[in-house]
Amino acid sequence: MKNIQVISDFDGTITKVDTLNRFLRTYADKEWLVVEDKWISGEIGSRECIEEQMKLFPSMTKEKMDDFIDSIEIDESFSHFYNYLKKEKIDFCIVSDGFDYFIKRILLRYGIDDAKIFSNKLKFQNGKFFTSFPYSSENCERNSGVCKCEVLKNNKLDNRIVTKRVLYVGDGLSDFCVSDKVDILFAKGSLLEYCKNTKIDNLIGFDSFDEIEKYIKRL
Numbered sequence: 001m002k003n004i005q006v007i008s009d010f011d012g013t014i015t016k017v018d019t020l021n022r023f024l025r026t027y028a029d030k031e032w033l034v035v036e037d038k039w040i041s042g043e044i045g046s047r048e049c050i051e052e053q054m055k056l057f058p059s060m061t062k063e064k065m066d067d068f069i070d071s072i073e074i075d076e077s078f079s080h081f082y083n084y085l086k087k088e089k090i091d092f093c094i095v096s097d098g099f100d101y102f103i104k105r106i107l108l109r110y111g112i113d114d115a116k117i118f119s120n121k122l123k124f125q126n127g128k129f130f131t132s133f134p135y136s137s138e139n140c141e142r143n144s145g146v147c148k149c150e151v152l153k154n155n156k157l158d159n160r161i162v163t164k165r166v167l168y169v170g171d172g173l174s175d176f177c178v179s180d181k182v183d184i185l186f187a188k189g190s191l192l193e194y195c196k197n198t199k200i201d202n203l204i205g206f207d208s209f210d211e212i213e214k215y216i217k218r219l
Contacts, residue, residue, distance in 0.1 A: 001088065001089050001090070002088060002090055002216065002219050003164050003165060004090060004091075004164055004165045004166070004167050004183075004184075004216065004219065005090070005091035005092070005093075005155065005164045005165075005166055005167070006085060006090060006091065006092045006093075006167045006168075006169070006212075006216075007092075007093055007094075007095055007151075007152065007155070007166060007167070007168050007169070007182075008092070008093075008094055008095070008168070008169040008170070009094075009095065009096060009169060009170040009171060009172070009174065009175050010094050010096035010098055010103050010119070011096060011097075011098045011172075012171040012172055012189060013169055013170055013171045013172075013188075014074050014075060014078050014094070014209075015072055015073065015074050015075075015106065016072075016073050016074065016075065017072065018172070019069070019072050019098060019102050019106070020050075020098050020099070020102070022068075022072070023065075023068055023102075024036075024053055024056075026068060027057055027060060027064070027068070028053060028056045028057055029056040029057070029058060031056055032053045032056050035049055035052045035053050035056075036049065036053070040173070044143070045140070045142050045143020045144055045145075046097050046142065046143070046144045046145050046174060047133055047136055047143055047144060047145040048143065050097075050120065050131060050145050051131055054122075054129040054131055055129070057129065059127075060124070060127060060129075061127070062124055065124060066105070069101075069102055069105045069106060070105070070109065072102075072106050074106065074107075074110060075208050075209050076208070077208045077209040077210035077213070078110075078209045079110050079111065079112065080209075080210070080213070081209035081210065081212065081213045082112060082115070084213055084216075085216075088216075090216070091164065092115070092116065093115070093116040093117065093118060093155070094115055094116070094117045094118065094119070095118045095119075095146060095148050095151050095152075096117070096118070096119040096120075096146065096174075097119070097120065097144055097145050097146045097148075097174040098119055098120065099119060099120050099121070099122035099131075100117060100119045100120065100121050100122060101121075101122045101123075101124075102122070103117055103119055104117070118135050118146055118151045119135070119146060120132070120133050120134075120135075120145040120146060121133070121134060131145075133145045133146070135147060135150070135151055137149075137150040141177055142174075142176075142177055144174060144177075146174075148174065148175065148177065148178040149177055149178050149181060152166065152168075152178055152181055152182070165183035165184065166181075166182040166183050166184070167182070167183065167184040167185075167186070167212075167216070168182040168184070168185050168186070169186045169187075169206075169209075169212060170185075170186075170187055170191045171187065171188045171189035171190070171191050171192075172189055172190050172191055173190060173191075175187070175191045176191065176194055179191065179194070179195055179198075179200050180198075180200055180201075182202075183202060184202050184204070185200060185202055185203050185204065186204050186205075186206045186211075186212050186215075187203060187204070187205060187206070188205060188206055188207065192205050
């Protein structure tokens with residue numbers, strides 16, 4: 001058994017697009033862009049950003065939401081990668097500042113129903129979204145919905161995996177703060193540029209999960 005654990009972001013990392021961003025662009029009132037700019041500039045944290053944005057859907061139905069989610073594709077090599085980790089008994093979890101309902105429904109289409117997931121919670125009732133944030137933290141520097149640094153710390157304290165090296169996979173802004181706290185970092189998109197500019201150690205650029213699988217096999 002290899003002495004690592006793998007933690008991955010979801011939107012834009014496992015999926016080909018940022019699911020929530022695409023959902024907002026498709027269905028939300030244009031005011032969502034104003035809220036988004038406040039988050040990008042650091043004026044508000046992602047938790048407040050998400051809470052406000054999910055209030056901006058004037059005519060949503062569950063059928064419309066599900067049809068949208070069912071249009072989202074994942075990296076073609078991820079299913080094989082996930083099954084490889086299971087076969088090798090390598091610890092894996094998804095840590096996402098997106099929503100559990102989106103993540104689980106997308107993965108289920110690809111035959112994955114047992115992934116460990118840390119994410120925000122979403123319920124849809126009477127035409128409205130209700131959000132909750134079980135993995136937020138008062139100590140989170142970015143006031144994120146999911147404090148990825150806190151999830152990482154708690155995973156390290158788990159007696160089963162405390163001695164294991166952490167391989168992290170990500171692509172964007174929500175991964176910035178955790179990027180210097182892992183042992184091996186696979187990055188693409190804005191995360192890759194950020195890490196190059198800040199000279200993050202153990203940085204590896206990637207395009208698909210088959211590259212990560214090949215790397216793990218060589219360890």
